[in-house]
Amino acid sequence: MPPCIRPSNVSSSIASCSSIRPRSIPQPARAARDFSQSSSRQITKRRRQFYQWLNGPGRALKEPLPGSTNYLGAYDRFGNLIRADNRYLTGRKKKEEAEEGEDEAASKSGQEADETDMTERRLDEAAENEDKKQEELKLPPESKEDLRPFPGNKYFQSQPVLSEDLREAIYQAMVDPVSPMSLPAASVHFGVSNERIGAVYRLKHMEKEWIAKGKTLAIPYRQAVMDMLPKTPYVSDKNKRPIPHEPINDLIVHPATRQQLFVPVAESRVFTRVDAGKAFDNNLLPADERIPHPEMVQVERDTLSGMSAAERFERAKERLLTQIKEKTEKEEAAKEAEKAALTRVPRRRWDFVIQNVSVESVGKNGRDHRGVGWRYGLPHEDRKKGQVKIPTSVEA
Amino acid sequence: MRKKGRFHSLKKLRPRQDWSRWSLYSISQLNRPNTATKTYFQQKWTAKSLTRAYHGEQIREKVWKRLFKRNLPAVVPMDYKHLARYDGSEQAAGRGAGRDIKGGSKTPPMTPYMQMTYYPIERRLDSAIFRSLFASSVRQARQFCVHGLVKVNGKKMVYPGYMLNPGDLFQVEPSSVMYATGAPKKRSSTARKVAKEKATARADEWNQKSNPPTTPEVQRITAREEPTPAELKTHLQTLMQDVQAVLNEEVSAKDKQKFRALRQQIRKSIGLWKTASPESVSTLDSQFEFLKNAINARAAQDAAEASNAEEAESTSLISEDDKEKLREAFEKLKLETEHTSAWNKRNAAAPYATPWRPRDYMSAFAFIPRYLEVNQNICAAVYLRHPVARPGLAEVPTPFHLETGQLAFNWYLRRR
Numbered sequence: 064m065p066p067c068i069r070p071s072n073v074s075s076s077i078a079s080c081s082s083i084r085p086r087s088i089p090q091p092a093r094a095a096r097d098f099s100q101s102s103s104r105q106i107t108k109r110r111r112q113f114y115q116w117l118n119g120p121g122r123a124l125k126e127p128l129p130g131s132t133n134y135l136g137a138y139d140r141f142g143n144l145i146r147a148d149n150r151y152l153t154g155r156k157k158k159e160e161a162e163e164g165e166d167e168a169a170s171k172s173g174q175e176a177d178e179t180d181m182t183e184r185r186l187d188e189a190a191e192n193e194d195k196k197q198e199e200l201k202l203p204p205e206s207k208e209d210l211r212p213f214p215g216n217k218y219f220q221s222q223p224v225l226s227e228d229l230r231e232a233i234y235q236a237m238v239d240p241v242s243p244m245s246l247p248a249a250s251v252h253f254g255v256s257n258e259r260i261g262a263v264y265r266l267k268h269m270e271k272e273w274i275a276k277g278k279t280l281a282i283p284y285r286q287a288v289m290d291m292l293p294k295t296p297y298v299s300d301k302n303k304r305p306i307p308h309e310p311i312n313d314l315i316v317h318p319a320t321r322q323q324l325f326v327p328v329a330e331s332r333v334f335t336r337v338d339a340g341k342a343f344d345n346n347l348l349p350a351d352e353r354i355p356h357p358e359m360v361q362v363e364r365d366t367l368s369g370m371s372a373a374e375r376f377e378r379a380k381e382r383l384l385t386q387i388k389e390k391t392e393k394e395e396a397a398k399e400a401e402k403a404a405l406t407r408v409p410r411r412r413w414d415f416v417i418q419n420v421s422v423e424s425v426g427k428n429g430r431d432h433r434g435v436g437w438r439y440g441l442p443h444e445d446r447k448k449g450q451v452k453i454p455t456s457v458e459a
Numbered sequence: 460m461r462k463k464g465r466f467h468s469l470k471k472l473r474p475r476q477d478w479s480r481w482s483l484y485s486i487s488q489l490n491r492p493n494t495a496t497k498t499y500f501q502q503k504w505t506a507k508s509l510t511r512a513y514h515g516e517q518i519r520e521k522v523w524k525r526l527f528k529r530n531l532p533a534v535v536p537m538d539y540k541h542l543a544r545y546d547g548s549e550q551a552a553g554r555g556a557g558r559d560i561k562g563g564s565k566t567p568p569m570t571p572y573m574q575m576t577y578y579p580i581e582r583r584l585d586s587a588i589f590r591s592l593f594a595s596s597v598r599q600a601r602q603f604c605v606h607g608l609v610k611v612n613g614k615k616m617v618y619p620g621y622m623l624n625p626g627d628l629f630q631v632e633p634s635s636v637m638y639a640t641g642a643p644k645k646r647s648s649t650a651r652k653v654a655k656e657k658a659t660a661r662a663d664e665w666n667q668k669s670n671p672p673t674t675p676e677v678q679r680i681t682a683r684e685e686p687t688p689a690e691l692k693t694h695l696q697t698l699m700q701d702v703q704a705v706l707n708e709e710v711s712a713k714d715k716q717k718f719r720a721l722r723q724q725i726r727k728s729i730g731l732w733k734t735a736s737p738e739s740v741s742t743l744d745s746q747f748e749f750l751k752n753a754i755n756a757r758a759a760q761d762a763a764e765a766s767n768a769e770e771a772e773s774t775s776l777i778s779e780d781d782k783e784k785l786r787e788a789f790e791k792l793k794l795e796t797e798h799t800s801a802w803n804k805r806n807a808a809a810p811y812a813t814p815w816r817p818r819d820y821m822s823a824f825a826f827i828p829r830y831l832e833v834n835q836n837i838c839a840a841v842y843l844r845h846p847v848a849r850p851g852l853a854e855v856p857t858p859f860h861l862e863t864g865q866l867a868f869n870w871y872l873r874r875r
Binding site (some may be wrong): 064107108109113116119120121125126127128132133134135140178184212213214216217218219220221225247248259261262263265266267269270273274279280281282283284285286287288291292309310312313314315316318320328330333334335336337339349351353354359360361363364366367378386451453454455456457458459 | 481486489490544549551555614618625626636641729794795800808814816819821825826828834847849852853858859
């Protein structure tokens with residue numbers, strides 16, 4: 064029996080002389096390879112489901128929603144925007160129809176023109192019609208559920224970031240030539256935590272430096288990202304209070320307070336927060352002093368005791384001054400102590416400066432530079448096996 | 460060695476730290492862990508493997524085990540008014556005498572400690588870069604570090620495993636950020652045409668070099684004066700792109716109208732490019748130049764007016780404050796336009812599609828956790844503090860259910 068020869072798609076005369084055949088002859092794609100009996104091109108069920116999801120519910124997530132966040136949690140199982148009301152839906156439908164109409168018109172009119180021309184025209188027409196439709200496409204504000212990028216985790220949500228104007232306002236308030244705001248004051252005024260105020264100042268300062276140097280800022284990137292994120296807006300009206308960005312009086316859960324205690328206390332005794340702190344740990348301060356803004360509590364206490372505004376201001380000022388004074392005194396005392404620890408022996412040309420070094424200060428691994436051995440040839444270990452050389456800190 | 464499975468597998472859906480459609484799909488398909496038919500060990504194992512595929516999959520298990528901490532950080536927001544009013548004794552007052560508190564104070568929401576298992580990983584430099592939206596995946600962020608595109612406190616940091624300290628400022632090269640977050644480049648018909656034209660030009664040049672010019676000088680000069688239709692067309696197209704670039708910037712409505720009219724004219728000429736004469740092209744050119752100059756002149760005039768206003772304040776209708784504001788706004792607009800056009804101009808050499816636009820599915824992943832403060836303009840961010848849990852909210856971004864988090868935490872808790 065002769066061997067079964069499969070029919071070829073290309074005529075044998077061309078196929079035989081492969082050297083003259085140009086590479087670009089379009090060949091119809093075959094269903095499977097000649098030697099394979101199984102249909103390997105078959106799309107699996109999982110793959111089909113994946114593309115079904117991507118073209119169905121996942122379609123809305125491909126492009127950002129104009130003027131809003133666009134998270135997975137804002138959609139239901141079928142890809143419908145949960146918070147969208149009827150007005151928005153009709154506006155959107157209209158827009159889509161209009162776009163389709165435009166496309167058709169463009170394809171009809173621009174047949175003689177070439178391809179680039181057509182795309183340009185389409186872009187242009189879309190831009191012209193955009194501003195008219197902006198009013199119709201207004202979404203209601205996001206709820207807590209709409210801000211969940213991970214619908215499975217209801218304990219995480221995308222929290223607002225500082226808007227560009229607010230950052231600028233914070234920076235301007237802190238560098239104001241007439242009455243610059245101090246860091247804690249800016250924190251209380253804008254409702255932004257101390258660390259964030261410092262960071263905003265640093266980053267803004269760097270930005271100004273960049274502009275002065277003539278470096279190119281990533282403005283299109285900033286615009287795109289800020290459009291996708293929830294933002295805390297800046298209230299430019301001086302008479303209105305700024306919208307607080309985050310809780311500024313966060314109390315860190317101290318490890319000593321993680322355990323439960325059973326402390327019997329006499330009923331007649333007034334057991335306050337100070338006592339509770341002592342019960343957990345002897346050095347644990349009460350919450351009033353551990354929060355980032357203890358001065359707010361003191362001002363509030365003054366208010367409750369019925370003081371006038373002028374009196375309160377005077378007392379707050381006094382407290383601030385004493386605080387600064389104490390701090391400087393402490394620093395000076397530390398300097399003095401450092402000086403006193405050195406013994407000077409004057410000589411004709413140079414003085415001998417003798418410093419006490421304790422054996423205990425070598426630390427846990429015996430290698431600390433404050434200890435005894437370091438300046439007498441303690442060998443480095445950086446060539447040993449298994450030494451981690453990643454730095455642990457970088458000086459600012 | 461066994462072959463590694465696919466990074467994004469549809470057979471085994473695992474969310475990864477990137478902005479891909481596969482990750483989005485797997486996040487959408489996640490649900491609570493199956494506890495009914497599995498032993499406790501199996502539950503813990505699955506939870507651990509699922510969460511580890513997301514959190515620091517680039518870190519070896521041994522390294523992560525050393526990083527793991529069983530003490531999870533948390534904060535409680537305090538009300539300063541309450542602290543001022545009460546000293547804490549009111550909570551116990553009268554309890555011994557039989558006073559009972561029935562729903563007097565609301566119980567605060569639960570603090571989700573168990574979602575904080577992987578908080579030490581968020582401290583790593585590569586994770587922080589990904590979380591501040593400077594890279595489209597942790598792997599890419601890691602590559603940026605290794606390639607020396609990342610600075611920490613102004614010094615180059617090549618270790619992606621550098622543990623950020625609170626207050627550290629890190630910055631990434633803006634062009635790399637634009638590349639990472641921008642839509643990828645695609646070969647369009649225009650690009651192909653441009654490439655073809657370039658190739659023909661090069662071939663012509665080569666031919667000319669190989670064949671010494673036989674034509675006299677005079678003829679060549681006349682040929683220069685009378686450009687070929689193809690050249691005219693390319694010139695028209697570049698002109699068109701210039702106009703497009705100006706329109707992409709923010710210009711006033713009237714100017715926009717003029718520019719659109721000009722573009723219409725150019726488009727027509729492109730349509731009729733075979734019949735276009737060099738004269739018509741030059742008039743279009745001059746028109747474009749004129750419009751551009753007009754805009755610049757107006758801008759200069761505005762600035763001058765603003766400066767003059769300080770001298771003649773009594774006569775002017777607008778107050779000085781308003782003028783100052785106007786000038787500031789104008790300068791801001793000018794600056795933004797300059798920078799935007801620098802990034803957005805058609806540039807075949809740019810590694811991203813120009814004009815720049817965010818990549819697909821980016822908006823579904825765009826969030827910045829509170830422990831970072833980011834300035835997108837300079838592509839820099841500050842690591843403010845370690846992530847914390849607070850009542851009702853965990854700051855570590857994790858796509859998994861609370862129970863999965865608990866099981867994973869328990870997996871690492873054993874033998875400890």
